[in-house]
Amino acid sequence: MSQIELKHIDVTFKQKKRTVTAVKDVSLSVEKGEIFGIVGLSGAGKSTLVRTINYLQAPTNGQVVVDGTDLSHANAKTIAAARRKIGFIFQNFNLINNRTLAQNLAFALTAGGYPEKQQPKRITELLELVGLADRQDNYPGQLSGGQKQRVGIARALANDPDILLCDEATSALDVETAEEIIGILKEINRRLHITIVFITHQLEVARSLFDRVAVMENGRLVEQSSTYDLFAAPQSDMGQRLVNRFLDTDLPDKVKAQVTKQTGQLLTLRYRGSDSLTPIITKIAKQTGIDINIIQGRVEFIQDKAIGVLVVFLTGSAVAVSQAVQIFHQRVDYVTEVSAHE
Amino acid sequence: MNETITILQQNLGTALWDTGKMVFISGFIVVIFGTLIGLFLYYYSNPLFAPRPVLNSICGFVINAIRSLPFLILMVVLIPFAKLVAGDPYTPLGGAVSLSVAAIPFFARLAEGAFAEIDAGVVEAARSTGAGFILIFQEVLFPEALPALIRGVVLTLISLLGYSAMVGTIGAGGIGDLAIQYGYNRYNTGVLVSVIVILIIIVQIVQWCGDRLADHYTR
Numbered sequence: 001m002s003q004i005e006l007k008h009i010d011v012t013f014k015q016k017k018r019t020v021t022a023v024k025d026v027s028l029s030v031e032k033g034e035i036f037g038i039v040g041l042s043g044a045g046k047s048t049l050v051r052t053i054n055y056l057q058a059p060t061n062g063q064v065v066v067d068g069t070d071l072s073h074a075n076a077k078t079i080a081a082a083r084r085k086i087g088f089i090f091q092n093f094n095l096i097n098n099r100t101l102a103q104n105l106a107f108a109l110t111a112g113g114y115p116e117k118q119q120p121k122r123i124t125e126l127l128e129l130v131g132l133a134d135r136q137d138n139y140p141g142q143l144s145g146g147q148k149q150r151v152g153i154a155r156a157l158a159n160d161p162d163i164l165l166c167d168e169a170t171s172a173l174d175v176e177t178a179e180e181i182i183g184i185l186k187e188i189n190r191r192l193h194i195t196i197v198f199i200t201h202q203l204e205v206a207r208s209l210f211d212r213v214a215v216m217e218n219g220r221l222v223e224q225s226s227t228y229d230l231f232a233a234p235q236s237d238m239g240q241r242l243v244n245r246f247l248d249t250d251l252p253d254k255v256k257a258q259v260t261k262q263t264g265q266l267l268t269l270r271y272r273g274s275d276s277l278t279p280i281i282t283k284i285a286k287q288t289g290i291d292i293n294i295i296q297g298r299v300e301f302i303q304d305k306a307i308g309v310l311v312v313f314l315t316g317s318a319v320a321v322s323q324a325v326q327i328f329h330q331r332v333d334y335v336t337e338v339s340a341h342e
Numbered sequence: 343m344n345e346t347i348t349i350l351q352q353n354l355g356t357a358l359w360d361t362g363k364m365v366f367i368s369g370f371i372v373v374i375f376g377t378l379i380g381l382f383l384y385y386y387s388n389p390l391f392a393p394r395p396v397l398n399s400i401c402g403f404v405i406n407a408i409r410s411l412p413f414l415i416l417m418v419v420l421i422p423f424a425k426l427v428a429g430d431p432y433t434p435l436g437g438a439v440s441l442s443v444a445a446i447p448f449f450a451r452l453a454e455g456a457f458a459e460i461d462a463g464v465v466e467a468a469r470s471t472g473a474g475f476i477l478i479f480q481e482v483l484f485p486e487a488l489p490a491l492i493r494g495v496v497l498t499l500i501s502l503l504g505y506s507a508m509v510g511t512i513g514a515g516g517i518g519d520l521a522i523q524y525g526y527n528r529y530n531t532g533v534l535v536s537v538i539v540i541l542i543i544i545v546q547i548v549q550w551c552g553d554r555l556a557d558h559y560t561r
Contacts, residue, residue: 054470056466056469056470080472080473080474081472082472083469083470083471083472084471084472086470087470088467088470088471090463090466090467092461092463094461094463094464094466094467095464095467096464096468096481096482096485096486097464097486097561098485098486098488098489098559098560098561099481099485099561103481107468107471107473107477107481107482108471108473110473110477110481111468111471111472111473111474111477112471112472139561140561141561155467155471158471159471
């Protein structure tokens, strides 16, 4: 059985006379020990969805099963017990500002029923884990954003959770600090085998952290695949929009106009593996008798596997060009035809 | 001049003591009950806990009703109640009863505001640990609201000091009564001015201490 199972989750909010649907019929399962990501634009319903997992948000319809416990029919006590085994990391850290780091962690430990006498030892241990052992008596206001998030992680780990939920945990941090936090989370996942569910709008995070990923749009889950597959060949509209923007294959308008002054076709190619596309390109050129110019090209690594990104411009007779486009569609994982006046 | 000094020598000590009794007894009661009612209002209106709109509106209505009455009228209406609780309504203790009734709703609103101002994310984080409400109150709501609560206490104490003068005139004594009896009714400007100066000093000291204390608990 999967560790987390969401079945047909709906969440609606009543606002005055309007009913707003934040999550619509979402079903997904997360396996033990994996890092599962949910990406989407803000307002897609990601935050609401992730909060149904520990029942901070009760779904309007549907079933939440965590470690075999059906939270949908559970009483407050069972839900509180489930929460103790689910750590939560927030975008804005959400530490108690008027309490020291040690007191912040002591609160979480007490909530989890950790014996008071052993708390100081555990607090030192937790702060050591995130590299803040010497800051026990500091207040959150004395820390940088990255350090606050480390405390957030320590707090989430206080009661040896099986699951860690992360709500945009790196979005309020600069790139370097975000990478640091991602590194810590990876380490935690590897060493402690904690399942991580991470939601974000940043595809950088998806690339470097997720094993599997789901895409959300307007409250619905529109795509679910391995991270590598999402980047190599996104299926949904939203997936394509997010990935295209991230891989940034859009050429500047000026360049586009210049290239397409001649008649021909601009193509974006994406292909799996680090092998060169040159043989295919040469072959297609020979076969159809067109010219193929490479405008831009690079290789991205996702989950240690390569994805090649290439922008090419085909010129020749209209028939030959459309024939070549067809062959590219057959031979390459992901092809988009770029029009000059988009 | 000599008369002023004589009056002050004979009466000021008792008057200050009576005012102090009224303000501190009522202040103590107000802070305890006001905080509890404020917490109650917060708990039943916050979507993170247990929103009960009907219960909340009823409670809100009662509070607003008490606050709608001018203190002068409330004080008179409460004379029988003060008699019941304190025995003699025309003593500092009797005065403290009506002061408390008037100020509890006032402080309850301030306390509710202090709790409501806490970042919802912090409360959500607390709930995500599986903590119960009492623990969340002790370790999150109280420390995070404490600076605002202290400022609310200062505001309330200063208001109580002002209203205690009114209670004083119907027989509870105190420094306000001194000013009215000697300064106003007997045309002794010296007494009036002295009382005003003393009140200004007291209010400044209370405000200064409160600000320092609030700052101390803000990290």
